[in-house]
Amino acid sequence: MKALVITRFGGPEVLELQQVPDAHPTPEQLLVKVEAGGLNFADLLTARGGYAGTPKPPLTAGREFAGRELTGNDATGRRVMGYTQWAAFAEKTVAHRNLLWPIPEKWTAEQAAAFPVNFFTAYFAYWKAGLIDNAAGSRVLIHAVAGGVGTAAVQIGRILGIEMYGTSSSEDKLARVRELGLQHGINYKQRDYAEAIKDLTRGEGVDAVFEMLGGEHVAKSVKCVRDFGRVIVYGAATGETPQLDTRILYAKGASVHGLWLSYLSANRPLMESAWRRLSEWLAAGKLHPVIGKVFPLEEAPAAYTLMQEGKNYGKIVLKIS
Template structure:
């Protein structure tokens, strides 16, 4: 069969995202074919498009995208009937690149069923981001009640979930944002101290809030523009986590810089934290439970037809959106 797709033929600006039709074979052994209802736009799609490679990034030509959800249309050989069936609503994240398509064949073992209580749109907005918040807050650094935590880009997609989840764990949340309306949104989600980091130095503000001590953990998704100041406001024996590079990759610095405060630095990726199926299901269940109870919200900043993927990339790169962008095949 043929299906719609967005393809990248060269690294470059949003204009390199071109609509095409591609051929899709029947699902192979262990695969199912999914008719996709919602394709998520994640910031990593921008890194892939511009060629900001993290070692093993894709090279053109390729279909971008790391997350989507939809309905199973066909089962390949060897898929255990009963575990997954035609008509099931399923989601996935980080099964290789290629989610900007109408239909896709996917390995059954990496798909997770969506509870009836959750809409396709909510899952598209929150799934990969929520799995990320889960490992960052509950595994990599285990947030304790009373911890001050610093979350950069606190009104962004991951940021919104991080703020609410950290708050639910009992943290005192400090968040950075680029303008006043994002500060308001972060505050309404539970951020105790929103800092507009385009107007004031956030490290100075954090040190003031924590009476000179600094925070035990910084969740830094901005990277190049923020990381040195993130280290400056991390308290002795604290952890500075660089989990995203929206402003570019962190420049190399001497390891010795960590010595005087005994700091830990980490550069993690979700892929490793959900590589085991048991971890994938554990994190998915905890996320779905919280979403079902209304304990986490996320704004859907825009919903666009799949063919308008270029516009979606412009929106996310211009920093004008708060929350998530979804493409509809």
């Protein structure tokens, strides 16, 4: 079968379309004919060898996908979207049966491939912040609000009645996220976001920050929270090691919480409770993956480059078959 292979660790130039042996499921897994794959920041890190647990190359790229369950060679099974650690960007893939979910009726494969990572991660960010129930009126600062996870967090925040503040490098991206329900866009190229939060909340701060930049931004995000606020850390997109002197947590009783979907995805009860909530919102037509651009699989290096340069809006999707 055809697959997008990471031939050695490096940038988008290490990706090659190659013929590889067919995927074979274990008893806990199901085989899926893949129609589309969702590109994640984690895919850039995996290609560079910077994602924890990545096997040595050559390996097939991709961690989320949408397609149809296969029985033998017949793609007659249900339409599914799924999550795996590697090997999603191929004509066929396998995933644990607990990490496959039915595609909402009328959704395209591209829309479905943009769902699992962004929406489960955003859901768990609110859950870690203690804001899933009775959180109306709480305030959250969402970094990279116009990205994949960011646009999912805005949709969930809108359902939960959260007052949202979001950062981006671009006015154009912020204007588009406002249409999804973001109330306060902050262009960090024009304005220091910690100052902006202070002004916009009359010095009070926010209840939680969704932090995925790393470097100085962990400590700076702690400065943005109010008493007992929580900073949810889930990435380091700047490539800089997160910096935090934990003594700054004392004054406000603030806390920092880690979030890693790869780890949480192995916790079946937790994933099921998240899916129960997400599927209710899906059934009510309240969640819509935001797709910035679709690339054919052959153009995967261009898709990776777009994400690497931080120029994407919402999700980048690869069309596979």
